[in-house]
Every structure is written in C-alpha cells, then in structure tokens.
Amino acid sequence: MPELPEVETVRRQLLSAFQGDRIESVQAGNDSLFQNCTAEAFSRRLSGKSLKEISRVGKYLIFDCEDIYPVFHLGMSGIFLQDAGKSHYPQHIHLQFRMASGKALYYQDVRRFGKIWLHHQPPEFKHLGIDPVSGELRLGELRRLLSSRSANIKLFLMDQQSLTDIANIYASEILFEALISPFRKTDTLSGREVLALYSSIKNILYQAIDKFGTTYSAYQTVEGESGQNQNFLRVYQRHGQPCWWCAEPIRKVVLGNRSTFYCPNCQK
DNA sequence: TCTGACCTGCGA
DNA sequence: TCGCAGGTCAGA
Structure with a gap:
C-alpha cells in the first residue's frame, strides 16, 4: 500500500534509473486505469519522449516527458518495477515501457485503484494541503x-x-x-x-x-x-x-x- | 461529516 | 465462503 514515504522512495529510484532516458515504446493494456485518455493515446503520445524529471505532489507522481506530463497515483497497490521477473503478480502488469537504453519499466496494480492521467502542462493540485516531508510544514x-x-x-x-x-x-x-x-x-x-x-x-x-x-x-x-x-x-x-x-x-x-x-x- | 463502492488476494 | 485490507471520491 504505497503511502507517502513509499511514493517518495519510488520517485527517487525511478529518477536514479531512468532520468534522461528516452521512451521507445509503451504497451498499455487496461483502459480503466486512464482517467483522461485511452491506453492507446497514452502509448502513442509518450513514445519517443525523454523522461526529464519526476516530481511528487502528495502521493501523485508527475513525469516530465518534454511537452507531455503523465501523472500517476498508485492507489492501494500500484508499483513500478524494472524487472518483470520480480513481480509477484505478473498477471496484473498493465503498462510496459521500453527505453532507449535497453531497460524496461513495468507498472503493476493488483487492485486497480491506481489512476493515470496525461496532461499537456504541469498539473496543479489545488485540493492538496501541505506536504509534510517538504520544508513547507513549519x-x-x-x-x-x-x-x-x-x-x-x-x-x-x-x-x-x-x-x-x-x-x-x-x-x-x-x-x-x-x-x-x-x-x-x-x-x-x-x-x-x-x-x-x-x-x-x-x-x-x-x-x-x-x-x-x-x-x-x-x-x-x-x-x-x-x-x-x-x-x-x-x-x-x-x-x-x-x-x-x-x-x-x-x-x-x-x-x-x-x-x-x-x-x-x-x-x- | 460520514458511508459505501471500487478491486483483488489472502487468511480464517 | 466471507470478511478484511485501504486511497479516493461521489453521494447521502
């Protein structure tokens, strides 16, 4: 169950492994995860883009892929994996990124409470309060x-x-x-x-x-x-x-x- | 402000 | 077979 520390851990590890890498292709299989686009549109729009940065607002992960910003909320059971062989539930892998470096990235979500959006500019999260692990909480x-x-x-x-x-x-x-x-x-x-x-x-x-x-x-x-x-x-x-x-x-x-x-x- | 639905795996 | 786990949001 990814809570705030787990999401921050995921962000740091994703950045360490994939920052600067280019997405060659995306296989997306489950439309129900996508909130404002189809799986097909998600795949098409991200292919060829470089992963410049990943930021976190609360439990939302915002990927900066040049001019497109996929946003992930991991819900109850969403995780990212570099190695599908380490998945305990491979039947619940819904997304697969192939990177130019030869690496792969998988998104698995057993309970499918996770949500994915695709934005054309960095999204704002006006409904969220102060991040307790930022310097903003005094x-x-x-x-x-x-x-x-x-x-x-x-x-x-x-x-x-x-x-x-x-x-x-x-x-x-x-x-x-x-x-x-x-x-x-x-x-x-x-x-x-x-x-x-x-x-x-x-x-x-x-x-x-x-x-x-x-x-x-x-x-x-x-x-x-x-x-x-x-x-x-x-x-x-x-x-x-x-x-x-x-x-x-x-x-x-x-x-x-x-x-x-x-x-x-x-x-x- | 509170409750239930969403979803699936697991343990009793 | 059933209840529990839990993040989020719509609806009461």
Whole structure:
C-alpha cells in the first residue's frame, strides 16, 4: 500500500534509473486505469519522449516527458518495477515501457485503484494541503491548521486537504510516538502536544523514507525489493501485543473506516 | 461529516 | 465462503 514515504522512495529510484532516458515504446493494456485518455493515446503520445524529471505532489507522481506530463497515483497497490521477473503478480502488469537504453519499466496494480492521467502542462493540485516531508510544514503552520477546526486528530492526519494525506499506517505510528490519543480533537492539543506531533510527523515519515517504505501486501520498490520500515513499526498491526513503552496491550479500533492502533495507557 | 463502492488476494 | 485490507471520491 504505497503511502507517502513509499511514493517518495519510488520517485527517487525511478529518477536514479531512468532520468534522461528516452521512451521507445509503451504497451498499455487496461483502459480503466486512464482517467483522461485511452491506453492507446497514452502509448502513442509518450513514445519517443525523454523522461526529464519526476516530481511528487502528495502521493501523485508527475513525469516530465518534454511537452507531455503523465501523472500517476498508485492507489492501494500500484508499483513500478524494472524487472518483470520480480513481480509477484505478473498477471496484473498493465503498462510496459521500453527505453532507449535497453531497460524496461513495468507498472503493476493488483487492485486497480491506481489512476493515470496525461496532461499537456504541469498539473496543479489545488485540493492538496501541505506536504509534510517538504520544508513547507513549519510548526506555526501545523498549529494554525490544528486550531482552525475541531476535527478528530487521526482523521486530520489522513485528510489530504490539510497535509497531503499522511495515510493510515503512519497516522497511527505518528500519534503513538507523540503520545496523543487517536480520539482527541485537533483544537484540544496543548502547545507541548503540537510540538510533539510536529516532531513525530517528521521523524516517522523521514525514517520510513530512509527504510525504503513499509511493505505489506503488494508493495515492492522499483528494484523489486521489499521496504524495510515494517520492521520498525511500533503499533500498526500489533493489536494485542505489549506496548513498546508500558507493556499494556495495543488496541485496535476503526476510525473513519480505517483500522487504528494505539496504546490506551500511553496515548492521552 | 460520514458511508459505501471500487478491486483483488489472502487468511480464517 | 466471507470478511478484511485501504486511497479516493461521489453521494447521502
């Protein structure tokens, strides 16, 4: 499940492997992934273009291919692979790029929640909030966002209008490290708690990027490897196991239709 | 603001 | 066989 650190890992690995390379041909097989063009048009328009740059806005990956900008959202299970032989689900490979260098790039999406667009100019994402791993998120800005409304803190962290969507695994981990209950309201946090939350957002997300993301189910890096961050999670999927700090069993509840993991003793 | 649908693999 | 996993968005 590619969340923000996984998407950033993918971006860095794609750039490292393919920046400057020219797309010789594209085979696209599944029209349902394409939001504003057909698979055939996607293939035709990208063939012959060079991959100059890849940027990320939230969980969107924007490829700069000269005068055309394919945009990918990986959804729940979208991954890029250099080697189709490392795919665990080759029947779900929907896109295949052949590059002038002789390399190949495959897009696999088991659940097909991913989305692909083709733009003629760099797209804007006005509906997205601040990227939490950019330098744009400062303590004062987080304090302003938290106090501007009275929302559940877990849902706030998963709301892409505020912080470009930190997503489920990391929202639980961030609240655990900050010792803040997932049931709290955003406008009830003390100055000390806001500071703890701010530090925790940075720590947890940068650690996840450093560990090449978290692998559950279908996620693999571009090189076909698993992420390493699942070995460092302290509450996610650990319900019933003792808390890292106090040994109280970790609990699981559903908030906003998503599983939420927390320590009822440490998180106030 | 909340809920359900989309989708497929996996484990109970 | 059924429920769960979860990002996003439309609709209630």
